[in-house]
Amino acid sequence: xxxxxxxxxxxxxxxxxxxxxxxxxxxxxxxxxxxxxxxxxxxxxxxxxxxxxxxxxxxxxxxxxxxxxxxxxxxxxxxxxxxxxxxxxxxxxxxxxxxxxxxxxx
Numbered sequence: 001x002x003x004x005x006x007x008x009x010x011x012x013x014x015x016x017x018x019x020x021x022x023x024x025x026x027x028x029x030x031x032x033x034x035x036x037x038x039x040x041x042x043x044x045x046x047x048x049x050x051x052x053x054x055x056x057x058x059x060x061x062x063x064x065x066x067x068x069x070x071x072x073x074x075x076x077x078x079x080x081x082x083x084x085x086x087x088x089x090x091x092x093x094x095x096x097x098x099x100x101x102x103x104x105x106x
Contacts, residue, residue, distance in 0.1 A: 055097065062090055 059071045068086025071078040081089060 055093070060090065060093055062086060 053070065053072070057073060059073060061069045061071070063069060066083035066086060068081040068090050069078055070081070070089075
């Protein structure tokens, strides 16, 4: 079988197209991985609700609007809860302290 110039050109064009397509796919995949690895990690925000605080770790207060403020003693960072959530958490916290005091006094 004799290979002509036209067949050779056609095969080379097809091979170049495949190489370009694979290269573009690889570049796109690698840039996605780099974005996920470097940019997404930098944007990651710590969830303040992920840690359950003990009474020794926090101070709590209720402001004039009825909102609960939990202040982390070690860092001074605080979280403000809306009035209904604040009242519920404050009630649970107060009940826990009351039970601890009641157990100690027995």
